[in-house]
Amino acid sequence: GAVVSQHPSWVICKSGTSVKIECRSLDFQATTMFWYRQFPKQSLMLMATSNEGSKATYEQGVEKDKFLINHASLTLSTLTVTSAHPEDSSFYICSASPGNSYEQYFGPGTRLTVT
Amino acid sequence: ELKVEQNPLFLSMQEGKNYTIYCNYSTTSDRLYWYRQDPGKSLESLFVLLSNGAVKQEGRLMASLDTKARLSTLHITAAVHDLSATYFCAVDIGGGADGLTFGKGTHLIIQP
Numbered sequence: 759g760a761v762v763s764q765h766p767s768w769v770i771c772k773s774g775t776s777v778k779i780e781c782r783s784l785d786f787q788a789t790t791m792f793w794y795r796q797f798p799k800q801s802l803m804l805m806a807t808s809n810e811g812s813k814a815t816y817e818q819g820v821e822k823d824k825f826l827i828n829h830a831s832l833t834l835s836t837l838t839v840t841s842a843h844p845e846d847s848s849f850y851i852c853s854a855s856p857g858n859s860y861e862q863y864f865g866p867g868t869r870l871t872v873t
Numbered sequence: 874e875l876k877v878e879q880n881p882l883f884l885s886m887q888e889g890k891n892y893t894i895y896c897n898y899s900t901t902s903d904r905l906y907w908y909r910q911d912p913g914k915s916l917e918s919l920f921v922l923l924s925n926g927a928v929k930q931e932g933r934l935m936a937s938l939d940t941k942a943r944l945s946t947l948h949i950t951a952a953v954h955d956l957s958a959t960y961f962c963a964v965d966i967g968g969g970a971d972g973l974t975f976g977k978g979t980h981l982i983i984q985p
Contacts, residue, residue: 792972792973801978803975804972807971817972851915853973860904860923862973863918864908864918866914867914
């Protein structure tokens with residue numbers, strides 16, 4: 759149990775375009791989902807916390823107008839990178855947490871390359 | 874601001890040896906997580922430590938938590954090559970599920 763999927767697993771896009779990444783909890787309802795970013799050879803950095811039916815909470819330094827997060831259902835959160843630039847190239851990983859649980863289940867990640 | 878520090882950041886060791894990775898954090902927390910990451914992959918959960926004095930073991934890995942010292946350790950016993958990976962500790966300070974703050978990771982290479 760506790761499987762989280764992401765789609766796509768990798769994507770290449772041109773500078774200035776937008777990319778949407780989906781994060782799904784497959785066998786549980788996720789009250790909260792998190793989005794992390796990992797640059798090569800670095801650690802994971804929390805970008806935002808997404809709660810179903812409410813606005814996402816962004817970490818300091820993360821542009822909410824650039825990284826649009828929607829958590830429309832208890833099994834799906836989406837991250838849209840708008841007007842992507844090469845510096846947005848990174849490994850984006852989501853995690854999902856069932857209600858009232860300390861557990862976080864991580865997705866397989868989405869590798870974004872902006873050319 | 875919560876800070877999580879791991880050391881060492883890089884470790885090369887021989888098979889059969891023992892070693893310990895340390896994780897210090899700056900703010901009171903009762904939840905400490907250890908993850909493994911293989912190159913190009915996402916995170917694999919190893920341990921969740923929920924209380925002071927917690928000790929968990931799985932195979933050649935053992936993790937412990939001292940909340941008073943704000944210190945967790947990941948001990949590797951009789952290392953084997955398959956344990957080569959990057960290991961992260963992470964801390965959650967929220968009352969419920971909260972975003973995690975990660976250490977920089979320990980890149981572990983185990984040589985035959």
